[in-house]
Amino acid sequence: MVAIMDGIGGGKHEGYESGCSEVIKSKDIISFFYNCGEYSLSAKIEDNKLKINATGGSSLHRDGTYFIINYLSDDFSLLSDLQKIIEKYDLVKNNGHCVHVDGLPAGIGDTLRVEYKSGEKIYRSSNQFHTIIDDASSAIYEAFHKYVLKYGLDFNSKGSNVKLYDDADQDYVQGTWKGKHFGSEIVATFDKDNVVISVDGVETDNCKYTIFEGHIITDKLKENKEATNYTDYEFFKGVSTMSKKNYFTMSAYFMGDSYSSCDLMNFDKEKPKKEK
Numbered sequence: 001m002v003a004i005m006d007g008i009g010g011g012k013h014e015g016y017e018s019g020c021s022e023v024i025k026s027k028d029i030i031s032f033f034y035n036c037g038e039y040s041l042s043a044k045i046e047d048n049k050l051k052i053n054a055t056g057g058s059s060l061h062r063d064g065t066y067f068i069i070n071y072l073s074d075d076f077s078l079l080s081d082l083q084k085i086i087e088k089y090d091l092v093k094n095n096g097h098c099v100h101v102d103g104l105p106a107g108i109g110d111t112l113r114v115e116y117k118s119g120e121k122i123y124r125s126s127n128q129f130h131t132i133i134d135d136a137s138s139a140i141y142e143a144f145h146k147y148v149l150k151y152g153l154d155f156n157s158k159g160s161n162v163k164l165y166d167d168a169d170q171d172y173v174q175g176t177w178k179g180k181h182f183g184s185e186i187v188a189t190f191d192k193d194n195v196v197i198s199v200d201g202v203e204t205d206n207c208k209y210t211i212f213e214g215h216i217i218t219d220k221l222k223e224n225k226e227a228t229n230y231t232d233y234e235f236f237k238g239v240s241t242m243s244k245k246n247y248f249t250m251s252a253y254f255m256g257d258s259y260s261s262c263d264l265m266n267f268d269k270e271k272p273k274k275e276k
Contacts, residue, residue: 013100017123020096026118029079033114034140036130037107039155041144043078050076054144056155059164062213062229067155068162069148078147085143086114089136092122099126110137167214168244177242177250177264186239186252188264193219197238204238216242216250247272 033042039056049072057065086092091112099109110130114122124131145155153159173190180186181199189196190209195216197205210219215230225232235241240255248269254260 011102015098017096017098020121020123022092022095024092024116024120024122026116026120027083028117029083029114030117031115032079032082034110034112036110036137039141041140043082049073050078052148054148054155064157066157066164067160068164069153069160070162071148071151071153073151078143081143082140085136085139086122089133089139091132091136094124095122097124097131099128101128104128165214166244168211168216168250172244173216175266175268177266179252179262179264181252181254181262186262186264188242197236199238205236214243
C-alpha cells in the first residue's frame, strides 16, 4: 500500500489492496464482515453452517444497548440478502481502497471485507472516514438484525445469547477479602447477605449488601432515588463499592474527595475449571 506522509509527526497511508477488482463475477458469498465502529457484523460459512457474529452498543453504561450474538444456523439466506445490498449500492466500486491515518482514535472509519467461493473478494477500509454510504451501512445492519430476530435474538442486551458481563454474585463474594489502600489494610468479610468491612482493624461497615450493575454496594437506596443506576444506592463507609476483577480478586473503589482503587484478594477461592 502506498504511503503518503502528512509531515506533521504522523502519516497518511493510502493505497489499494492487491487482488481486488471492480468486476466480481461470483454471487456466492462465503464470508462477509463489516465494522463501522458502532457495531461489527460477520457471517461466514464454516463446516456447512452459517456462523453469525454480531457486536454493538455501549458496554460501559449498562443502558441495554450492548449486545453480543454468536449463532450457528442452517439458513444461508442472509448471504443472498447481503449480495443484493452489494449490488444495489455498488459496493464493489473503488474495490481495494485502503486509508490509514496515524494517531486517529478507534471507531471513526469502517471496514468491509467480502470473500466469494470463486476466490474473488471485496475489501474497503479507512480509519478516517466511512468508505460506504450511510444507506448501505444501514441496509447491512437491518439485514443482520432481521435475520437474528427470526431466531429469537435481538441487537440489545436482553436479546444477546452470550454472557455480557462477568459480574459478582452472592456465591462469588463469600469469604474474606484483603488488600492495601495507600498503606491501610482493608478487610471485607461476606457472610451470606451481610458484609463487615474494616480499615486498619476498625470496623466501618456491618450491613446488608446488594449487587447492581456489577457493583457490590449497600442495599439501601439514597433518599428519593430509584434503582436505575448503582450510584442510586448508599455507598459503604470503608470503601465505596466493590466489583469482580477475576476469580480471586475484587476491585475496591473509593469515591470520596478523590477517586482511587485497590485490589482485595481471597486466595481461598478455587479457580474455575474454565480458567485453569
